[in-house]
Amino acid sequence: MYAVEPYARVEVADFRPDAPKYPDVADRSVSGVLGELQAAGYVETRDVLQEDAGQTYLSEGRTVTAVHVVRPFALVGVDYRFSREANSRAIRYGHTYADRWEITERAYTVPAGWYLVGETGDFTMDLVGVAGISGDSDDLLCSLFEIEGFGASTCLAGCGSCGMRWSAESGSWHFRPDDCDADAWDFDDAAEIDDESRTVACPACATGRVGFSIF
Numbered sequence: 568m569y570a571v572e573p574y575a576r577v578e579v580a581d582f583r584p585d586a587p588k589y590p591d592v593a594d595r596s597v598s599g600v601l602g603e604l605q606a607a608g609y610v611e612t613r614d615v616l617q618e619d620a621g622q623t624y625l626s627e628g629r630t631v632t633a634v635h636v637v638r639p640f641a642l643v644g645v646d647y648r649f650s651r652e653a654n655s656r657a658i659r660y661g662h663t664y665a666d667r668w669e670i671t672e673r674a675y676t677v678p679a680g681w682y683l684v685g686e687t688g689d690f691t692m693d694l695v696g697v698a699g700i701s702g703d704s705d706d707l708l709c710s711l712f713e714i715e716g717f718g719a720s721t722c723l724a725g726c727g728s729c730g731m732r733w734s735a736e737s738g739s740w741h742f743r744p745d746d747c748d749a750d751a752w753d754f755d756d757a758a759e760i761d762d763e764s765r766t767v768a769c770p771a772c773a774t775g776r777v778g779f780s781i782f
């Protein structure tokens with residue numbers, strides 16, 4: 568995958584595997600592609616957020632990267648193949664370039680501006696979305712955390728029967744009473760954990776069920 572100037576007239580010959588005219592930005596990961604685009608001078612990136620699941624009530628880690636596209640670009644996909652002759656050269660010499668290739672796709676131009684790239688995962692990251700944003704990324708983190716549920720830093724627990732409420736913070740599973748005179752408790756000590764309804768037996772009244780919500 569190559570980055571080219573928007574509206575550039577590209578020809579098959581521009582993508583000779585031994586001497587491509589354009590920077591190859593292909594990589595297995597999103598961050599790898601962004602790194603290649605940055606090295607080619609198309610974008611500048613900045614980590615906005617990097618969290619692993621242990622710091623919050625997230626099921627997996629997440630990252631948000633601010634990407635400033637300083638020069639618009641388009642991506643061109645090229646498919647390389649080896650002829651039988653090239654294959655036997657590869658066997659004989661251990662390495663050879665593909666001798667057949669074709670342009671398989673050309674993506675729309677990515678205009679200059681600011682973008683947010685969101686990924687989730689623990690070891691390998693999956694792209695969840697790209698959003699164009701207006702202006703600088705300075706206030707970005709604040710506005711992200713204004714989205715309901717984005718923080719995932721507080722876990723509220725409440726019983727539907729006795730009305731007791733608890734809260735836990737920053738990924739901890741120790742629940743302290745929230746403005747009521749119930750005792751604190753730990754999730755590990757909870758009884759009758761029901762995965763389907765995501766409730767546990769109420770440690771205060773024992774008959775009710777405690778449900779959770781994360782903010």
Ligand SMILES: [Zn+2]
Nearest residue numbers: 726729769772
């Ligand atoms: Zn209760």
